[in-house]
Amino acid sequence: MKLNLPTCFSWPSSRRSRKGLTCLVRSPPNNSKPAFGPVDTVRRMSTPSASRAKKQALDRTTDPTDAAVVTLRLPQELSSDVLHGIAKTLSQLRVLGLTALVVVDGGAGADCRLLEDQALRLCEAIDSFAGPGSKMAGHVFSRRKRKTPASTPPGVVADTILVDDRGVLERALRRSVIVVMPSLARPDDISCRAPADANATTLALTRYLAGFPSEASSGTDDPASAPTTHPSARLASVERIIILDPLGGIPMTRRPHVPHRLINLEQEYDMLLQNLKAGASTCPETAGTGRPNAPNDNHAANLSLVKDTLTLLPPTSSALITTPFAAACTSSSTPPTAHRRPLLGFDSMVTTRRQRNPLLHNLLTNRPAFSPSLPLKRIQDEEDGSSQRVNSGSATLVKRGMPVTIYPDPRVEPWRFSKPTATRLRLTDDCFDLARLLYLIEDSFNRKLDAQHYLKRVNDNLAGVIIAGEYEGAAILTWELPVGVSEQDACAQRRFVPYLDKFAVLKTRQGCSGVADIVFNAMVQDCFPDGVCWRSRKDNPVNKWYFERSAGTCQLSASNWAMFWTTMDAKERSTTLQDYESVCRSVEPSWADKKHVID
Template sequence: MNLQNLALRKGPGAAGHNIQSWTKRRKRCGSFHTIGSCYFATAKPSPSQLKEELAREHVKDLSRKQKAKKQARAIDRDFFMSVLGSSATKRDARSYLSRFTPSSEPLARKPVLPPKDNSQISYGNGVNLGGFYGTARAVAESPKFVQHPQGQTHSATGPQLHVALVKIRAPQTLNDDTLSGIGRTLSQLGRLGLTSVIVVDCKDRAQSYPDSNSRNLAIEQANRIATALDASGETRARLVDDAIGISEKAPGVEDGSAAYLRGRVHVTLRKLLITPLKRGIVPVIPSIGYTDSSQTSFPVQADEVVLALTRELAGFQPALLPDEDPDVMKERLQALRKEVSLDRLIILDPLGGIPSSDRPNGYHVFLNMEQEFESAKQDLVGANLLESDQSSQKDDRVSDLGASNPFSKFVETELTGPRKSERSPLMPGATSVLDTDNTQHLQNLQLVRSVLSVLPPSSSALLTTPDEAANSGRERNAPFQAPEVGTRRLRNPLIHNLLTDKPVFSSSLPVGRLGLPTHSMKNEPVSPTVYMTPTTFAKHGMSVSIFPDPKVTRWEPPTPGKPRLRLTDSQIDLPRLVHLIEDSFNRKLDVEDYLKRVNERIAGVIIAGEYEGGALLTWETPPGVLDDGTAESRARMVPYLDKFAVLKRSQGSSVADVVFRAMVRDCFPSGVCWRSRRNNPVNKWYFERSRGTWKLPGTNWAMFWTTPDLSMDQQTFRDYEGVCRGIVPSWADNKTILD
């Protein structure tokens, strides 16, 4: 009927064409289904169509596989380029492998029980007596009541988890590319054996925190970070928003425990953290807590969350469980600490590292918290006072601020450049010292101090900007290019710090020795402050003892009649000092001859830690100058570094930097000289930190000095050379010919 109507409208040609088409379609149909008065045909595809469909699916599958391989190659390329760009030495590589390689000790295994065979007892004649003479099942499985519980065998546990606690501040101000770069870097850390736990801090300088929208903002930004990690292709992330609890009572009041061990904010359930970590999943934790009683959610300070996670992952649980034996608690804590090792605190803050007034780029490179925490804190407090004074007197010059202010010299440089409201010429994402909120820097400094105080000395902290953390070490899709002479390839501070356990640059290295980037060498000179990374590496570190204390008494040439320091004084442990020198130089010291030569010339002694490193400095009289105590002879006396020693087990760490910085910053800021054998492998380290060097003709010595060029006249140079030529070594082997 339909064909007839169509034929009447379009003519016989159209009707015939449709009839033929309908006939062909019926031949391809396999079956008809009747539903009411309608007829439907199910066609069976032809072999050619099946081949075409299979070919299309195969092409799509190959395309997906090729795309996945290309993405994997890109991930591997970025990973290996980041590792190769870290410039880790052989010593650094050995240290990294010793820390992150799983232990070779066999895991504790469950006891192997004999197979249950209660019914199969055979004798020599082959007769099976069944369970007649076997142990009754009810007796074998009956409970045993004993006086003391039997020792439980430890179940098999995996290798120790190495964890980095990462705090990302103001992620709402970061674009997706930066977050993607951070996710890629954290994924690379995971491949290198360091799994991350991320705390999201949405507090911004211009935001009053907490507010009504802070909870939704924290959840939203936590999901952004988790998505960025998932997009890295190697690491998965999970939002964990129910692991933080809030206590109603103040910590450490009723139970008598220390406040830093039991905070108001705590971890409610450890498994919410450990289970994802064991599976290689990164927990992303917003700054949200739930009250212990009503389970009501409230925004909390991110620093409190970081401290709560630190206590939990470090195994600090000072409160005993009800009726718990102290010995059992001790074993439990030891098991917790063997399960997880919290190695690093990483703070990604748009403000960067901790500001410093004595660094040309304005940031601490390395912070020895035991020695420098108070001075760094006072530096920031002084900067806050200075900023408030500057904001009230915008047009005043630095001379009106007073020369006693520790930030006056740095502010003088800043006032000649951009205004406070403008961006400074630092790395992208960094700001100048005067453009930062020093209150936030103080909070970061205090957080680092609190975290490192409860962790082992091997743990460390790293503060940098999100842009630096997202840095892959080179431009995206750029071919690999070896660095030119005098240049240093940009490094990702997180990757470099993991492999070397050091800052990107040595803290004792002058900024002028860092070299310029390749692009700046081809175009125009750029100040080192342009490309210095605003990154601070911090450790609990060690104390530094300086005798005499330069804060009390300046190091000056000895005056006749005044008491002077000697190595035999009670404040110096001479046997340990001798051991330090002999262990560092691998030579036996003639102690009697050495004391005879230097004991009346001691300028001062610097001791790092428990005699792990040190420097012994003397006042030397140049040739031709009478040592009669007159003003003329005292003015010609040369400050000389007689011994610079670090224990072998501490070499390659930051001990040498700590001692050297104390020498040139606190003791002899106007300059000091020393000598070293020409073939000494430490000469490269000396060369990078000195203002000049000179190979003494006719000798096996190379002379170094840190005296500024403006103070280095011809007479001073000759006095330095004369002293370095005339010192007679005091080694017990008497191999002075080699020197």
């Protein structure tokens, strides 16, 4: 579908971003009739004909609406300006083809009236902008008793949340109406509604939109094990899960005030959840946001929620956790107000690099606002050194991602040089698929490798190997001896150089897949946190990427090599840089074409 854009709007520079937007953007239907009214009431009471039902089912199967499930936490604590900023962002997402369904979470102690008032407040803000408008759906969720196993302690009753919308969501999605749902559920058709856990309602909504049966009907608590219903039951293609929480993104373990930029669930979920729960058990502070648990408990709940929802969705779907203030961010230097609301359009979207709206940026690129492998200092320099703006404007992008295998496992024992008498890791060991590893290197570099020469050179000094996915990316790291230093002296003086020998990503996975970031982060965070060095040809187009992620670089004279390192204090240790240069000059390449001679 072709989208006519104003000439004043410019896309991101990434070609893949433009390509991805083309397949995602769907213009809202040009329908001047109200989304809901007497016509819908009459239609609901009558039974649709078989042909009409078949046509509607076919439409949902072949061309489902792209949707985002949004959880807005504690809207009662947000000012009108911030709420209007969020409403504007949701309206802009709709213009770009992504219709939001918002679950309103009032936190602990919220009653029905507060949740309904805040839902209406958000609807009014959305309706102030151009477009099909919004709809408050307050009777979507119901609560049913779940079948508990025999091992459940007496007196413990587990409930499950179901979606019973009576066609409201389907009609809204067809008309690109933003639906706002207070997190309320009723036990039956005649009982009053009561506040329900927003995580449970968000998960139930995602299951319903994705075409999965409810937990009550499937008889299982595991979202991944529940079989899908007929494809016609899928109401929407859920592209994004968005959590707007005042706590912001998931914090780093070593830097609790800095959020993760990207989380690879396949690799990091278990460890992150363990660290968050361990931190919550020792944290004396409380969130101070109306919820009784420590902040890390709430972060852990957010992480578990996105993991459970993404399990139901295709691998291309992702989740974004950020603050309501970041979601309200626009290209304007001042927040929108009720008295000064710019017209909805592309002219006020993300047009500068200074202030990136994480929701809009993620929709256009499916990437975090800043690359996850960039050092924090680089981001602070780009933002005029303001760490406060970085923390408030950053978001955590969560993807199902891919598994990362590291040999040897640094969680068991940190990487250290092993003495010659010790058992060494070799590329010919059974734990490696050597054929796939060699293919990965040759495909990434587009050059034929002299395998025998390469194995002879690295097998006796291999430090470790990082493998992403099914050999979609890899890093081979070695311990190198500086020229003129014996192995005995290097052991005594700890002068073995950690060297990145090969960094390879399949051509089909290069670009926005994030494989390179995943491998690089594993190298500098898990394997060599104290620093590593490598070299690259001076005319290598990847050097800009290397430069942004290194702590230092220099051009090696009388050669075609540029040297990079991540060791933060390398300049203060003159011997370290000398050893790095000695290794980068002396390592002999192993390419079969022998073109390395000119380097």
